[in-house]
Amino acid sequence: MITSGGQAGITALWALRSPCPLACEYCYFGSLEEHRENPVTAPGALSHLSHDDLPSGDVLAFARTIAGSAVQRVFLAGGEPLVWPPILSLIEILRRGGVEVVVCTNGIPLNRPEITRSLVELEVDAVSVSLDSLDARYHDTWRPSRNGKDGWQQVVDGIRTLVTTRGSATAPRVGIYMVLTRSNLTSLAATGRFAADLGCDYFVPQPVSLDADHRLHSELTLVEGDLPALGQQFTALANARLPLWTPAVDYPGRIAAAVRTSVGSVRDCFGGQRLFFVQPDGSVWDCPSSLRIAATPPSRHRTIRGNTAAEVFTADDSCADCALFSVDCVNMWPLMDFDRVLSTTAGLCRDRA
Ligand SMILES: C[S@@+](CC[C@H](N)C(=O)[O-])C[C@H]1O[C@@H](n2cnc3c(N)ncnc32)[C@H](O)[C@@H]1O
16 A cells, blocks of 8 residues: 655646647557547547647636635646647746646757747746657657657757756756656666756656557566666666756655556545646546546546636545556656655756856
């Protein structure tokens, strides 16, 4: 049995929009091509097809209700949030409302000076950039761009641009999220070192989560036999004492627990208490776990459309002790530990040394 711990205010993970210029092979949102053939219709199923995405007016109207609610922090993801035209207006509304904002991006839009400058000027709290390896070929194999031009180099350039634009300011913190698979596991510690060399403030390896019938499940999903190598990599990462934040010491154990048993239990889970998930169509779920979404009774289906944050982010005490812990959930612990990420001074001190 795992316990959740973590911060007090509400955290919303908001998948703002469906489209993305990348076609990551393992993406939670599935493949555009497959979904064109067989559109997904189940409640909570994610897709890069944007037929049901909320109009920007509805998104911005809801954002205005977040100020003054119990929401402390919003993670903006997608699809790719930084190529959505009203993104800066949305961030401005949230920041003016006193809400902390973390942008989760593929990193490529950070090469656009107006975007990077605005993220600094709006004092976005953190920018999490997805980079799967220090090996460009690995990254570009699994995260190919639809235009065939952008890739690892542009992501790295984007991180450098943001770190340089931030200069001596304290915000945004800049971090790398690495999707951990059977194929890049042994480069975990080296990728952490690379993140530190780039001037990042945090580094989060997150295990890939794929349905058992996904075509890449057996190739990418971590298995018990990978756990010794995983342990060695986390030990090497810790021993390197890099000047950046990495997940808490119990994080590798959580990954191992999810690898060993496909479904477990969590006592007093933050999902549906302090963590909520919003989909591009405006649906609100108690957490991003696909198992938990599938188990949500119709009476608890709700939407941000026409509603306020106080109305939709309401705690459901009945599932505080959750029996649906899976690899889908593991990534939520670093997310809910973000107080520590935002208070780290490791990278900032180094920048000024
Ligand atoms: C869906 S993306 C959206 C935000 C943005 N476009 C990006 O690339 O970071 C959010 C995060 O989920 C990760 N991700 C996508 N599919 C995943 C999967 N099946 N398992 C684990 N992480 C996944 C991505 O690498 C990224 O770090």
